[in-house]
Amino acid sequence: METIGIDALALAVPNGYLELSDLAAARGVPAGKFVEGLGVRQMAIAAAHEDPVALAANAARRLLAQSGRDPSEIGLCIVGTETAVDHSKPIAAYLHGLLGLPSRCRVYETKHACFGGTAGLLTAVDWIAAGPSLGAAPRVALVVCTDVARYELGSAGEPTQGAGAVAMIVSARPRLFELELGASGSFSRDVHDFWRPLDRKEAVVDGHHSVACYLDALTGAFEAWRSVAGSEPLLRTCYHVPYGKMAKKAHRHRLGLDGITEAEAARSFEREVAPSLILPSLVGNIYTGSLYLALASLLEAEAARLEGARVGLFSYGSGCTAEFFSGRVANGAGAIVDRWAIARSLAERTRLTFEEYEAIRRADPQVDRAPLGTLSVPTGAIAYLGIEQERRVYSN
Numbered sequence: 213m214e215t216i217g218i219d220a221l222a223l224a225v226p227n228g229y230l231e232l233s234d235l236a237a238a239r240g241v242p243a244g245k246f247v248e249g250l251g252v253r254q255m256a257i258a259a260a261h262e263d264p265v266a267l268a269a270n271a272a273r274r275l276l277a278q279s280g281r282d283p284s285e286i287g288l289c290i291v292g293t294e295t296a297v298d299h300s301k302p303i304a305a306y307l308h309g310l311l312g313l314p315s316r317c318r319v320y321e322t323k324h325a326c327f328g329g330t331a332g333l334l335t336a337v338d339w340i341a342a343g344p345s346l347g348a349a350p351r352v353a354l355v356v357c358t359d360v361a362r363y364e365l366g367s368a369g370e371p372t373q374g375a376g377a378v379a380m381i382v383s384a385r386p387r388l389f390e391l392e393l394g395a396s397g398s399f400s401r402d403v404h405d406f407w408r409p410l411d412r413k414e415a416v417v418d419g420h421h422s423v424a425c426y427l428d429a430l431t432g433a434f435e436a437w438r439s440v441a442g443s444e445p446l447l448r449t450c451y452h453v454p455y456g457k458m459a460k461k462a463h464r465h466r467l468g469l470d471g472i473t474e475a476e477a478a479r480s481f482e483r484e485v486a487p488s489l490i491l492p493s494l495v496g497n498i499y500t501g502s503l504y505l506a507l508a509s510l511l512e513a514e515a516a517r518l519e520g521a522r523v524g525l526f527s528y529g530s531g532c533t534a535e536f537f538s539g540r541v542a543n544g545a546g547a548i549v550d551r552w553a554i555a556r557s558l559a560e561r562t563r564l565t566f567e568e569y570e571a572i573r574r575a576d577p578q579v580d581r582a583p584l585g586t587l588s589v590p591t592g593a594i595a596y597l598g599i600e601q602e603r604r605v606y607s608n
């Protein structure tokens with residue numbers, strides 16, 4: 213059977229970031245609580261012009277350029293997000309215009325908290341598996357996960373914010389990561405662990421309950437996965453990463469299902485999970501894209517030596533739904549990843565002061581009504597410019 217999976221992947225993050233040690237100092241908390249306790253060093257902070265549409269468009273534009281794909285090849289474009297900019301018009305429609313996707317393309321947005329991107333990816337895989345009609349061009353999908361994660365200033369969730377977009381080409385014979393079709397386990401339950409009422413930009417969260425819900429969902433999804441996935445072990449696992457420590461808790465929990473001791477789980481974590489947490493620790497929580505940022509981190513660190521290796525993926529969306537699924541690093545992925553330099557590009561971002569961060573956040577409520585021309589916008593990247601005649605306007 214033909215393989216299907218992620219053919220190419222690219223990232224866009226805001227230019228500014230906050231050091232968690234600066235946030236800790238300003239909030240009167242020991243830095244160790246955020247850096248070691250939560251496993252986050254830096255979090256990306258989106259300026260007004262770096263909204264979820266702009267982040268998605270910049271990631272997708274980079275993706276098309278890097279992969280050599282022409283926009284005319286894309287037959288399906290799904291954007292997963294939980295921080296949409298409109299109750300009706302999807303971010304995928306903005307991408308259609310900004311990227312010049314063909315009119316024959318199906319475009320829409322998917323939502324289920326941090327699971328929205330996975331919903332898009334798995335739907336794209338099914339769409340490709342359904343096959344092109346006789347004589348038609350091969351099906352190629354663009355899946356973009358994009359979010360700006362916001363919790364109330366001074367709240368327990370504040371150190372677990374972030375912002376960014378991950379764009380992926382999904383196709384047959386993928387050059388990066390092959391998904392194991394059918395090797396997938398779902399878990400869902402109606403819970404109130406994290407949500408965002410329609411009139412709010414910041415999430416409401418019952419933090420410790422959300423950790424418990426995540427771990428329950430992991431148990432259910434993992435057991436469902438292994439009932440269909442055969443006995444070949446996973447050499448690496450990427451978990452949804454709201455913060456690095458959560459992935460550590462998840463791995464310990466998963467191994468605990470088989471009676472593996474904490475000491476053994478800690479050793480296994482260093483080999484099986486830690487490489488996937490390098491980029492998340494520098495960007496923070498990007499909600500729908502977090503699992504795919506972890507996958508990018510793993511690939512950037514180890515793709516060449518992992519070619520052919522089986523990798524587990526766990527996606528969790530509060531509310532809740534979850535999926536444990538698996539795939540393999542494609543042969544030749546190492547050579548593609550050698551050209552990425554994601555970690556190096558993150559080192560070129562601008563470090564914000566705590567005061568600059570707070571000013572950005574305090575201006576947030578006005579941004580979606582800012583008249584065109586009133587926002588300060590650097591040139592170069594695609595950017596949100598403000599509102600004209602009730603419409604959001606973007607530079608291209």
Ligand SMILES: CC(C)(COP(=O)(O)OP(=O)(O)OC[C@H]1O[C@@H](n2cnc3c(N)ncnc32)[C@H](O)[C@@H]1OP(=O)(O)O)[C@@H](O)C(=O)NCCC(=O)NCCS
Pocket residue numbers: 242243244245246248249250368369370371372417418419420422423426454455457458530
């Ligand atoms: C995750 C969250 C609940 C933590 O909030 P909190 O109550 O302020 O933090 P805690 O007191 O639990 O401390 C966090 C960790 O830091 C550790 N810690 C505290 N002070 C520390 C210090 N000075 N040095 C090192 N570690 C420290 C704690 O022991 C704890 O580790 P543990 O989880 O392994 O026990 C909060 O950040 C949150 O609500 N985040 C958003 C929701 C979320 O991301 N949910 C995840 C599932 S989707």
